[in-house]
Amino acid sequence: MSGQKKTFSSSARKIRKKVIRDPSIDESYIRIEHPCGLLIQISQKPFQTCCATLRVLFGEMHTQYRLKGRNTVHSIPRGTAHFLEHKMFEDENGNDLFNAFAENGGDANAYTGWEETTYYFSCVSRFRENLRILLSMVATPSFTEESVEREKGIIREELSSYLDDPWNAAFVSVKRNLYRKLNIRFDLGGSERTIRHITPACLKRVHRLFYRPSNMVLGICGNPGQVNVEEVIRLVDEVFGTERTPGEYAEPVIPKEPADILRKASAVRGPVPAPYLYFGLKYTSRPSMSREKRLRDSLVMDIAEDCLFSGSSDLQNDLLENRLIQGTLNDSSVFSKAYGLLTVSACTGQPEEVLHRILDTVKKALEEGFEAEEVARNRKAAIASVIQSFDTSEGVAEMMAKYGNPRCTVFDMLRVYAGVTPEECLRVLKGTVDRNRYTSVRLLPSGEPQPES
Amino acid sequence: MLNPKIVELPNRSTLFYCQSSQFKTALFRILVPYGGPWRSIRSMAALHYVMARSTEKYPTTQALNRKKDDLYAVSVSPTHMTFGTFRLTGYTAAMLNSHCVPDGTDVLAGTLDVLDQIMHHPKRDARGLLQEAYVQQTLTDMHISYQGVASQPSSLVRERFWSRILKDNPYHIMGKYLDYAGELLKTDASELTGFMKENVGVRPEIYAYYGSASEEEVTERILSTMPSPDGPDNRDLFPDLRVIHTVPEPEQVTESSEFGQSQLLFGYTFEPELTGGDRAAVLMLDSILGGSPVSKLFTEVRERSGLCYDIGTSLLPSNNILIVGCGLSAGDIGAAEQGIREQIEKTASGEISEAELVSAKESLCFDLMAHYDSPDRYLDYQLYRFLGDPIPDIPEMIRAISQTTQDDVAAMARRIRPRLYYRLVGKKGGDAE
Numbered sequence: 001m002s003g004q005k006k007t008f009s010s011s012a013r014k015i016r017k018k019v020i021r022d023p024s025i026d027e028s029y030i031r032i033e034h035p036c037g038l039l040i041q042i043s044q045k046p047f048q049t050c051c052a053t054l055r056v057l058f059g060e061m062h063t064q065y066r067l068k069g070r071n072t073v074h075s076i077p078r079g080t081a082h083f084l085e086h087k088m089f090e091d092e093n094g095n096d097l098f099n100a101f102a103e104n105g106g107d108a109n110a111y112t113g114w115e116e117t118t119y120y121f122s123c124v125s126r127f128r129e130n131l132r133i134l135l136s137m138v139a140t141p142s143f144t145e146e147s148v149e150r151e152k153g154i155i156r157e158e159l160s161s162y163l164d165d166p167w168n169a170a171f172v173s174v175k176r177n178l179y180r181k182l183n184i185r186f187d188l189g190g191s192e193r194t195i196r197h198i199t200p201a202c203l204k205r206v207h208r209l210f211y212r213p214s215n216m217v218l219g220i221c222g223n224p225g226q227v228n229v230e231e232v233i234r235l236v237d238e239v240f241g242t243e244r245t246p247g248e249y250a251e252p253v254i255p256k257e258p259a260d261i262l263r264k265a266s267a268v269r270g271p272v273p274a275p276y277l278y279f280g281l282k283y284t285s286r287p288s289m290s291r292e293k294r295l296r297d298s299l300v301m302d303i304a305e306d307c308l309f310s311g312s313s314d315l316q317n318d319l320l321e322n323r324l325i326q327g328t329l330n331d332s333s334v335f336s337k338a339y340g341l342l343t344v345s346a347c348t349g350q351p352e353e354v355l356h357r358i359l360d361t362v363k364k365a366l367e368e369g370f371e372a373e374e375v376a377r378n379r380k381a382a383i384a385s386v387i388q389s390f391d392t393s394e395g396v397a398e399m400m401a402k403y404g405n406p407r408c409t410v411f412d413m414l415r416v417y418a419g420v421t422p423e424e425c426l427r428v429l430k431g432t433v434d435r436n437r438y439t440s441v442r443l444l445p446s447g448e449p450q451p452e453s
Numbered sequence: 454m455l456n457p458k459i460v461e462l463p464n465r466s467t468l469f470y471c472q473s474s475q476f477k478t479a480l481f482r483i484l485v486p487y488g489g490p491w492r493s494i495r496s497m498a499a500l501h502y503v504m505a506r507s508t509e510k511y512p513t514t515q516a517l518n519r520k521k522d523d524l525y526a527v528s529v530s531p532t533h534m535t536f537g538t539f540r541l542t543g544y545t546a547a548m549l550n551s552h553c554v555p556d557g558t559d560v561l562a563g564t565l566d567v568l569d570q571i572m573h574h575p576k577r578d579a580r581g582l583l584q585e586a587y588v589q590q591t592l593t594d595m596h597i598s599y600q601g602v603a604s605q606p607s608s609l610v611r612e613r614f615w616s617r618i619l620k621d622n623p624y625h626i627m628g629k630y631l632d633y634a635g636e637l638l639k640t641d642a643s644e645l646t647g648f649m650k651e652n653v654g655v656r657p658e659i660y661a662y663y664g665s666a667s668e669e670e671v672t673e674r675i676l677s678t679m680p681s682p683d684g685p686d687n688r689d690l691f692p693d694l695r696v697i698h699t700v701p702e703p704e705q706v707t708e709s710s711e712f713g714q715s716q717l718l719f720g721y722t723f724e725p726e727l728t729g730g731d732r733a734a735v736l737m738l739d740s741i742l743g744g745s746p747v748s749k750l751f752t753e754v755r756e757r758s759g760l761c762y763d764i765g766t767s768l769l770p771s772n773n774i775l776i777v778g779c780g781l782s783a784g785d786i787g788a789a790e791q792g793i794r795e796q797i798e799k800t801a802s803g804e805i806s807e808a809e810l811v812s813a814k815e816s817l818c819f820d821l822m823a824h825y826d827s828p829d830r831y832l833d834y835q836l837y838r839f840l841g842d843p844i845p846d847i848p849e850m851i852r853a854i855s856q857t858t859q860d861d862v863a864a865m866a867r868r869i870r871p872r873l874y875y876r877l878v879g880k881k882g883g884d885a886e
Binding site for chain 2: 025046047048049096098099102103104105106107108109122123124150151152153154155156157158160161163164165166167270271272273274310311312313314316317320323326327347377378380381383384385387388390391392393446
């Protein structure tokens, strides 16, 4: 499905650019490998709004690192990536950069994930000015003692709001039961205790090591009147330089997570109106798998998971018909280099029976595979969902920033989904799931007696 | 730019038709208005049940979802449309939204088929559909969902806030979720059946289409699939909930909670009450005071004073109310309240910088222009206008905002009257001052 790719040169010097097309959905984008190391992907589409998304491959999971060529492992406090994200919106004079965006009609924000931090803005005019602000703020942030201390108060309040969320507490409990080493077993953003140790020096060091252009991807979508490819390249030249800068390079050290799990069951309480069951399955981690293979397998797993747990699945129907759950079954999953996790949750007064049926569904799939009709239907739904992502500038910019692998492009997602077979679903499921590596967490209304585990 | 068209159909319904090939997905929407005892939560339960669970052809959620996936539909989402349960005129409708990928499948016909089954069958033969087990399950679902407002401080504070402000209004839903949760379990199938027969599919409907099919094709599909509603329009069944009035003395309420974080929710009305002509100025006031990360409240109370993570305003211009909300530690309540008061006073006295004015204009104009990139948002805007919200069309609104001055914003701020100071004090961070 991925169409013609060609390389051509920028006006001033050789810059590797490729136009990647998919005639079947009439879409294309330009992939630019800037000499400073930044990967830029641009889609020009006739939207009113333009959007740029800068993805930095540094997240909350990365609390240990090693300088390239050295053996010493250095640690940084949990919550540092999230703290950096907060502080990035301030310039060296203490000015809030939200103001700079706003004065140029830009609506900016950011979020921190376990493996990356993402900054973005949207605007209808002055795209160039807004892009300059975005690139400059991540290239040259400012951290003073006073502003860092003030930010701790703000972040403490943010973390406090997570603690008041009973569903979040149950989700964290699932991760604590499954993981021994990885940071994902904690709340994202660190804790009151860990952020106390964050200092301007720590932030500066981490920024220098991980906010390098070669550790970022810039995705852009907008109309050609606003988004000019050569202008974008010139801006990147100005902010990041025309070539890679020398200096220390660091790589994150991800602790080796044991395959087994910590505990099979636990319970938490909160002000919920009815009991809930949270089911977690620890996927087999395969860090040595190639990026293309991992992306492909993750897409196949999307279809497999939908067959098993989505609104059209037999399991969900069975649970509803037999009045075992209230509302719907909710599922989510992660399939990354560092870890893989499936969670399924439901409001239920019969958690043991629901757990039994979930496990039975997984067992049956592993033994008997998937029905062709089921896979075909979920394939269609997945393709429709990708196609819809091309209908907003934010959606396209996000895809541009997320899918930077030259051997597995945005359009390859459609190709992979279209070719998923029941046999492939079974193969990937078998390679990913050990049905004994599960946990269940019961979220009980406050005051309800603790069940025997 | 779009050229929307409002078409009066021979079956007394209205079609919002937007032809555009800009998007890869087409949007089709239907609103089935219902009146009568709509304010009874039981009527909502009936709608919820019928749309989400049961029809003759698609007897369960699974069947509906399978139909959706087979259609390449990104979503076919039946919802209870609360257009007006609180805002605007009280217009209440069941809504079904369908986003489809037109790829050669006859998506429009397929969607209409689903719609027909979901929306119209109950009126004609509800007895065969309302199986007791499903009804109970639906009511229990809603019961749990309504009780869920007490599960987090941010939703609990809203429930308590609205129950105070709207205590004399018999029609509203907000602030009564916890009360209604108990009522739901007293409802039975025959009550729901009766309600649906009297109300659903009786009044002229509203359709909206946004995609590349021709007007003739869309019209023909609708008329060949959907029956003609045979009841009266009965707009008077939709009570006017519009305005929340000013009171001589603001109410002060402080309650404690089991949560860690404290929540403030302050309600302000405008005097004289807001009219359609005030819309640009009041939107500017909202934006400058608390509607963005560059607003006065965000900048001063969060960024400079570091008192909270979450602070901002929300404006319901059709209801004459502006709300300031803030999540913080109990020990910071006094300082935050002082900060909120000061920023309102500064705005009213005209302390509005040129940069604040420009930022607010840019932000609001961006938001309005972004409607053209979202069929859903665009149709919402147009439907609100159609149903009585006195707002100009998007280009006129952009012009009005561009012409708003500092004096206009300050004058609007001087019309602010405190109505309710509600504090939900959590356990974290010491005693409230």
